[in-house]
Amino acid sequence: MATKKIRLRHSLPVGRQASTPPLRHSVKADLPPVYEPKAVEDRIYAAWEQSGFFSPDNLPGERKEPFTIMMPPPNATGTLHIGHAMFLTIEDIMTRFERLRGKAALWLPGTDHASIATSTKMEKILATEGKTKYDLGRGKFIERVNEFVAGSRGTIRKQIRKMGSSCDWSREAYTFDEQRSLVVREIFTRMFKDGLIYRGNRIVNWCPRCESTLADDEVEYKTEQGKLYFLKYGPFVVATTRPETKLGDTAVAVHPDDQRYKSWIGKNFTVDFGSGPLEIKVISDPEVDMSFGTGMVGVTPAHSQVDYAMAEKNLLMVKKVIGEDGKMTKLAGPYAGMPVVEARAKLVADLQAKGLIEKIEDHTHNVSICYRCATPVEPLTSRQWFVDVNKTVPGLGKSLKQASVEAVKSGKIKIIPERFEKVYFNWMNNLRDWCISRQIWFGHRIPVWYCQSCYVEENEPERAGTGAKESREHTGIIVSVETPTTCPTCGRRKDLTELVQDEDTLDTWFSSGTWTFSTLGWPAPTLDLKRFHPTSVLETGYDILFFWIARMILMTEYALHEIPFKKVYLHGLVRDEQGRKMSKSLGNIIDPLDVAEKYGTDAVRLSLVIGNSPGNDLKMSEEKIAYFRNFANKLWNISRFILMSAGATPRPTKRPKAMTLADRWILGRLDEVIKSVTADLDSMNYSRPGETLRDFTWNELADWYLEIAKIEGNKAEILLFLLENILKLWHPFMPFVTEEIYRLAFAAGVQDFLMIGNWPKASGKADKSADKEFGLVRDLVTAVRNIRATYKVEPGKRVEATMYCGAKKAVVSAQAAIIAGLGKIGQLDIAAKGQKPEKSAGQVVGGVQIFIPLGSLVDLDAEKKRLAEELAQAEKYLASLESKLANESFVARAPAAVVATEREKMAVQKDKIAKLRSQIEQLG
Ligand SMILES: [Zn+2]
Ligand SMILES: [Zn+2]
Numbered sequence: 001m002a003t004k005k006i007r008l009r010h011s012l013p014v015g016r017q018a019s020t021p022p023l024r025h026s027v028k029a030d031l032p033p034v035y036e037p038k039a040v041e042d043r044i045y046a047a048w049e050q051s052g053f054f055s056p057d058n059l060p061g062e063r064k065e066p067f068t069i070m071m072p073p074p075n076a077t078g079t080l081h082i083g084h085a086m087f088l089t090i091e092d093i094m095t096r097f098e099r100l101r102g103k104a105a106l107w108l109p110g111t112d113h114a115s116i117a118t119s120t121k122m123e124k125i126l127a128t129e130g131k132t133k134y135d136l137g138r139g140k141f142i143e144r145v146n147e148f149v150a151g152s153r154g155t156i157r158k159q160i161r162k163m164g165s166s167c168d169w170s171r172e173a174y175t176f177d178e179q180r181s182l183v184v185r186e187i188f189t190r191m192f193k194d195g196l197i198y199r200g201n202r203i204v205n206w207c208p209r210c211e212s213t214l215a216d217d218e219v220e221y222k223t224e225q226g227k228l229y230f231l232k233y234g235p236f237v238v239a240t241t242r243p244e245t246k247l248g249d250t251a252v253a254v255h256p257d258d259q260r261y262k263s264w265i266g267k268n269f270t271v272d273f274g275s276g277p278l279e280i281k282v283i284s285d286p287e288v289d290m291s292f293g294t295g296m297v298g299v300t301p302a303h304s305q306v307d308y309a310m311a312e313k314n315l316l317m318v319k320k321v322i323g324e325d326g327k328m329t330k331l332a333g334p335y336a337g338m339p340v341v342e343a344r345a346k347l348v349a350d351l352q353a354k355g356l357i358e359k360i361e362d363h364t365h366n367v368s369i370c371y372r373c374a375t376p377v378e379p380l381t382s383r384q385w386f387v388d389v390n391k392t393v394p395g396l397g398k399s400l401k402q403a404s405v406e407a408v409k410s411g412k413i414k415i416i417p418e419r420f421e422k423v424y425f426n427w428m429n430n431l432r433d434w435c436i437s438r439q440i441w442f443g444h445r446i447p448v449w450y451c452q453s454c455y456v457e458e459n460e461p462e463r464a465g466t467g468a469k470e471s472r473e474h475t476g477i478i479v480s481v482e483t484p485t486t487c488p489t490c491g492r493r494k495d496l497t498e499l500v501q502d503e504d505t506l507d508t509w510f511s512s513g514t515w516t517f518s519t520l521g522w523p524a525p526t527l528d529l530k531r532f533h534p535t536s537v538l539e540t541g542y543d544i545l546f547f548w549i550a551r552m553i554l555m556t557e558y559a560l561h562e563i564p565f566k567k568v569y570l571h572g573l574v575r576d577e578q579g580r581k582m583s584k585s586l587g588n589i590i591d592p593l594d595v596a597e598k599y600g601t602d603a604v605r606l607s608l609v610i611g612n613s614p615g616n617d618l619k620m621s622e623e624k625i626a627y628f629r630n631f632a633n634k635l636w637n638i639s640r641f642i643l644m645s646a647g648a649t650p651r652p653t654k655r656p657k658a659m660t661l662a663d664r665w666i667l668g669r670l671d672e673v674i675k676s677v678t679a680d681l682d683s684m685n686y687s688r689p690g691e692t693l694r695d696f697t698w699n700e701l702a703d704w705y706l707e708i709a710k711i712e713g714n715k716a717e718i719l720l721f722l723l724e725n726i727l728k729l730w731h732p733f734m735p736f737v738t739e740e741i742y743r744l745a746f747a748a749g750v751q752d753f754l755m756i757g758n759w760p761k762a763s764g765k766a767d768k769s770a771d772k773e774f775g776l777v778r779d780l781v782t783a784v785r786n787i788r789a790t791y792k793v794e795p796g797k798r799v800e801a802t803m804y805c806g807a808k809k810a811v812v813s814a815q816a817a818i819i820a821g822l823g824k825i826g827q828l829d830i831a832a833k834g835q836k837p838e839k840s841a842g843q844v845v846g847g848v849q850i851f852i853p854l855g856s857l858v859d860l861d862a863e864k865k866r867l868a869e870e871l872a873q874a875e876k877y878l879a880s881l882e883s884k885l886a887n888e889s890f891v892a893r894a895p896a897a898v899v900a901t902e903r904e905k906m907a908v909q910k911d912k913i914a915k916l917r918s919q920i921e922q923l924g
Contacts, residue, residue, distance in 0.1 A: 031643060031744060035636035037600025040740045045161055048739075053756050055168045056104035056532075060756060067098035067105045068535040070516050070565075071160075071167060072548070073112035073175060076149045077121050080159040082574045082582065082620065083541065085592035086612075088163040089605040090571060090686060091539050095166055096732035097681045098536075100759040106532050108519050109160060109167040111153050113176035115443035115508045116210060116218075118145060120372050122442070138441050145442045149176075162593055164601050164735045166755065171528075173519045175511045176444070183518035184511045185447040185481045187559055191387065192448075192479040194394050196558070197436075198469035199448075199477075201383045201460050203301075203308040204435045205368070208326030209375035212439040213384055215507060216432065217546045219377050221366040228293065228363035229348065232356045234271040234280065236261075239293025241365050243351070244344040247275045247332050248321035251299035253310060256284040258295050274350050275321075275333030283314050301464045302381045311464035318464050320381055340378070381460075385437040385446060385504070389554075396561055401431055403557040404550065413553065415568045416684055417615040420545060427546050436507045443505030450500050451476035451487035513551035516564040523559075535565045537684075542570040542615055569684055572617040574608070579619060595625050602734035603629035609733060610690040631694065632737045635730065638702050639741045642719040645709070649716035651724070651746055655763050656717040661815060662708045663718055665774035668767035669700055670725055674760045677729050690733055697726055704778065711821040725760045776808060776846045777815045783845045784823035784852070791841065791857040798826030800856040802840075804833045804849040812848060826856075839923060854923055864923050871916045878909040 052058035056066070069091055074084055091107060099105035122145050123133055133141045153174070160167065173180060191197040205214040229243050233252065240246060249271075254261040264282045271278050287306070288297055301311030302320040311318065321332045328335045328343045335343040351357045368377040389401040396403060405428050407413050408421055415421045437446060455476025461467035470477060478484045484499060511518075516535050520528040534556075538549065549568055556564035575581055576588040583589065596604045606628040612618045658664040673696045677689040701722060709715040724746060731738045731754050742754035784801060793799065801823065805812045809832045812819065820828045836842065839860075840851040854860060881902060884890055891899055 031636065031640040031741070033640070035600075035633045035737055035740075037602065037632070037736060038597070041162075041164070041601055041736045044736050044739050044743075045164065048166065048753065048755060049161075049169070051751060051753060053099075053753065054107075054166050055170050056106045059099065059104060061102060063102060063104040065103045066532050066536070067095070067103040068532040069094060069107050069537055069539065070519060070535055071107060071109045071165075072538075072540045072544075073110040073173075073512065073515065074156055074160075075114040075117050076111040076156070076174070076176075077114070077118045077152050079152070079155060080163075080592060082590050082592050082608075084159075085163055085596075085604060086571060086574055086608045086618070087539060087541070088160060088165050089608045090569070090612075092163070092165050092167075092605075092735070093609065093681070093686055093732040094537065094539065094684075096735060096755060097759070099166070099755065100728065100731065100757060102758070104531070105166075106171070107165070107167040108171050108173065109157075109165070109169065110173040110175070110515075110519065111156055112512055113149065113174065113443070113508070115438060115440045115505060116212065116372050117508075118149065119440050119442045120210065122148060133441065141441050159593060162596055162601065164605065166735070171519065173515075175508075175515070179521075180511060180514070180518050181444060182481070183514050183522060184444045184506060186523050187514060187555065188447050188506070188510075189479050189481050191558065193472060195471055196388050196391055196393065196400070197385060198388060198471040199383065199385050200469045201381055201458070201467045202386065202433070202435075203303075203305055203379055204382050204384055205305075206324060206378045206380050206382065207370035207373065207375055208324070208378055209373045210370060210440070211324065213382065213435050213437065214370060214377060215435060215509065215547075217427075218371045219368045220371045220374075221368055222374075223364055224367045226363050226365055226367075228361045228365075230293070230358040230360070231273075231298075231351065232358055233296075233298065234269045236296055237294045237358050238296050238298045240298060241363060242344065243273075244328065244332075244335065244340055244347050245300045245303045245321065246273055246298050247278070247328075247335065247347075248300045248302050248319040249278060249280060249298040250301060250311070250317040250319055251281040251283050251314065252296050253283050253285045253288050253299050254296050255288040255290045256286060258288075258290050261296060273356070274347065274354075275331070275335065279317075281314075281316065283310065283316070285310050285313075303379050305379055308379075308381070308464055313465075315463045315465055317462055318381055318460075322378055322380055324380070324382065326378060383457075383460075384435050385448075385502075387434040387436055389431050389433055393558060396557065400554050400558060401428060404428055404553045407553050407557060407563050412563050413566060413568060416570065420542060420568075420570055420615065424545060424550065428550065431550075434507075436510050437502075437504040438507055439503075440505050443508060444511055446502040446504050446506060447480060448502040449478040449480070449484055450502070451478065451490060452498050452500060454487060454490045509547055509551045510555075512548060513555035514559065516552060516556060517560055533560070534563045537567040537569055538565040539569040539571065541573065543573070545570065567684070570615050571612070572615055574620050575617050577619050577621040577623075579617070590620055590622065590625075595622065599625045599629040600632055600736070602632045602737050605735075606631065606690060606733060609686045610694070612687050614684070631698070632734060634702070635697060635726075635734070635737060636741065638697065638706070639723055639727075639745065641706060642723045643745055646716040646720050649720060652717045652721045656721050658718075659714070660712055661770060661773055661777070661811075662705060662712065662818065663715070664767050664770035666700065666705045666722065667718065668770050669696065670722060670760075671762040671764070672766065674725070674729065674762045678759070681732070689729075693726070693729055693733070697730075701726070707822060708818055711818055727754055728757055728760050731755065731757075773811050773815075776811060776848070777818060779845045780812070780819050780848060780850065781822045783843045783850050784819075784825065787841050787843060787850070787852050788824070788857070791854075791863070793857050796824070798824050799852055800827045800829075801825045802829040802831070802834070802837055802851045802853075804831055804851075806832055806847055808846070808848055841922065860923055864920065867916055867920050867923070871913065871920065874909055874913050874916060878906065878913065881906045881909065 048054065071091060072087060074080065095105050095107040126132060136144065188197065205216065205219050207214055226241050228239050228241055230237050230239050231243060231246065236252065238252060254265065265284045266282065268279060268281050271280055299307045299310055299316065301308050301316050301318045303322055319331055321329055322340060323329045326339055328338050330336045332343065335347060338346065369375060370377055390399045392399055405425060408415065408424055415424060458468040458470055475489045476487065478487060478499065487499060517529065517533055520526060520533055522529055540548065552564045556562065580586060580588060592604055603625050607620065607624045658667055673692055676692050680689040709719060727738045727742050735755065739754045788799065803812055809830060813830050816828055816830060837851050837853055839855065840853045841857065842849060842851045885902055
């Protein structure tokens with residue numbers, strides 16, 4: 001038997017790592033032993049900002065293809081929370097990746113004035129001073145808000161920088177700055193001239209606390225335990241949760257097929273609930289649920305969206321019994337002036353006294369509440385400004401609703417994850433005319449003036465669906481981008497009394513809906529618009545799909561006749577480790593800036609991305625961030641080792657030549673990693689590439705290749721090449737640590753940044769045979785390590801081993817040094833085949849038989865003694881289990897699960913005993 005013997009005991013370069021040469025190549029400074037984010041981040045960010053490369057205008061190279069992303073503007077009054085940190089991270093990854101790929105990357109930052117949220121906040125502040133907004137008056141109130149916003153916008157800018165965001169500050173926008181205000185007035189004016197904006201008396205959602213209208217999607221619902229009142233209603237009985245609104249009833253509705261009421265349809269009758277006789281018409285509507293209550297519902301056109309729609313179809317009378325102040329109106333007779341809750345109690349008591357209440361049942365129902373202040377919303381009719389979503393837009397040939405649906409249906413806009421497309425269509429199809437006027441002081445003032453000499457306000461319509469739409473044909477309404485000086489109808493000149501501007505402001509989404517193009521210079525035909533619009537992707541939370549995304553599609557279709565973005569990427573919400581929402585009351589809030597300060601921004605970014613998938617909520621904990629802090633440090637240490645061992649070797653300009661199997665394998669793996677990370681980032685998957693890179697860096701590079709490098713030596717070029725590539729691949733995820741290493745190791749000058757480097761390219765064919773052969777080497781080493789672990793061999797002790805390799809002899813022989821080095825094998829005998837050595841532990845891996853003489857693993861006598869003791873223990877325990885289970889009364893009385901557990905324990909012991917016996921037998 002020809003056995004190749006390799007004597008390695010004295011020839012292995014074991015001490016190599018200890019004798020690394022001093023660092024002398026292009027590295028400008030030694031990497032300190034520990035990565036200190038605090039000492040690095042602000043300095044690196046300042047250097048990036050100063051370089052000008054956040055702006056696409058300053059990037060090197062031609063960069064014909066744009067990549068544009070508009071930052072969802074955080075509310076100007078807020079501070080950043082963990083949700084902001086998540087979107088900043090994802091958007092920064094997108095931007096840095098595309099910038100590295102050679103695109104003209106523009107990520108445009110900004111803030112939102114968020115009228116209603118900001119006003120609510122200011123009112124709260126005033127309340128602490130014992131004041132209301134009325135004490136200040138409109139002018140002073142807005143002054144206070146602007147002051148406050150100026151301060152908090154500064155804070156937000158700092159926080160965005162802290163997260164490492166590579167956004168173009170030179171193009172920063174604010175939804176309430178001069179340029180954006182001009183855009184809002186321009187769009188309003190154009191829409192009005194196109195007949196798409198009108199003023200009318202229609203039903204709206206009213207928040208009595210905010211004293212303003214709300215959009216349909218600004219209304220939230222909460223379930224409440226209430227009562228269902230069965231009222232004697234003329235000849236019928238009608239069930240209602242809100243008896244006080246019945247004073248405004250003008251009809252009752254039944255299902256057309258309901259035999260109980262069929263003969264009544266179309267007839268009238270009179271009822272009186274105490275506010276005077278009410279003329280009630282019986283109408284039919286297929287929407288009525290025959291099985292709910294008595295199958296008949298009272299119709300209150302002025303105070304229910306559903307009823308108003310029925311009233312429009314049937315031209316019913318409208319009777320507004322609740323006012324904007326949340327109190328009953330004079331039409332409520334003796335209840336006039338009472339807040340609704342009080343009126344309800346009084347009315348119910350009165351009706352009970354009159355015997356008009358048949359019964360009262362407990363009832364769980366949905367109450368609509370204001371999304372800002374949680375006050376119950378009152379639907380009521382009010383004179384407001386609306387955008388007509390069903391009218392054909394001149395020049396577009398379809399309505400805003402149709403255009404918005406088609407933009408997604410045609411595939412021009414892709415929503416990720418796709419399931420939200422259905423949600424979008426459903427919402428769009430149910431879209432009603434959009435009420436855009438708000439009674440909030442802080443916001444874009446409606447650019448409408450009323451001429452005091454010729455404008456006559458339309459009367460409130462008596463019947464639903466008959467109200468006039470005050471629009472461009474109406475005299476004395478002046479809609480203008482600039483403040484008008486004369487009335488075009490009567491020629492009066494503007495002075496303090498003649499032309500009066502509308503008091504209301506615009507829905508905040510009316511301005512943020514223009515975000516993708518108002519930020520690029522519209523309405524002027526700017527180069528920016530031409531170059532960067534439509535934008536590439538809009539990244540935001542799924543919770544503002546309608547508020548904002550739908551509005552942007554609608555507004556952009558109108559203004560530019562094009563889509564605002566090609567893709568919508570919706571992220572989930574950040575929750576705690578138990579899956580709960582983060583809230584002050586639960587005390588589980590993670591402040592992104594605190595943890596960034598503590599663990600470094602890169603660690604926070606990784607923890608927000610790895611394990612995150614679009615549209616799904618992400619669980620977050622401080623432990624997770626700490627883990628990634630260690631990881632950033634690991635990358636630092638790997639780099640440090642590579643740079644030190646590379647010595648004076650110059651930075652490789654191309655892919656170095658592979659000299660050994662391990663080289664072929666690692667370079668092939670790098671290619672695979674480049675391909676998979678690029679493909680994942682390209683398809684907007686951000687978690688998987690992070691995982692791929694982590695496995696490559698930590699396992700394949702650090703645990704295997706670096707160890708092999710210590711054995712094989714002479715790898716400086718490949719190591720530097722690997723380092724530069726992984727720094728680039730990691731850069732979008734961990735911009736700070738990667739840039740710092742790059743600056744210290746490779747940078748050719750002050751303007752040489754990793755952030756503008758070239759994205760790595762895989763260099764050709766996959767090396768399948770290297771993967772396979774190296775796989776065998778890894779398996780053999782792992783097997784030897786496992787055997788060593790079984791016998792608890794000390795880490796430093798060298799063992800002997802014999803490997804029978806069959807056809808794989810050549811491969812194994814060629815890699816003997818690595819196998820021996822990593823497996824800590826002092827003497828390795830390799831042959832095609834042979835006899836199983838006496839007294840040895842063995843394993844078969846990939847067709848190779850591995851034998852390790854037990855004598856080289858352990859002291860045989862001591863081990864025999866140890867195993868014998870362990871066996872005796874195991875047998876004793878087994879006997880006790882057996883006697884327990886032989887006890888009939890135990891088996892009969894103990895719960896089945898307990899008995900099953902005992903039987904399992906018995907099986908485990910029997911297995912252990914068999915193994916110990918065979919180990920003892922092997923020792924002979
Ligand atoms: Zn409110
Ligand atoms: Zn006039």
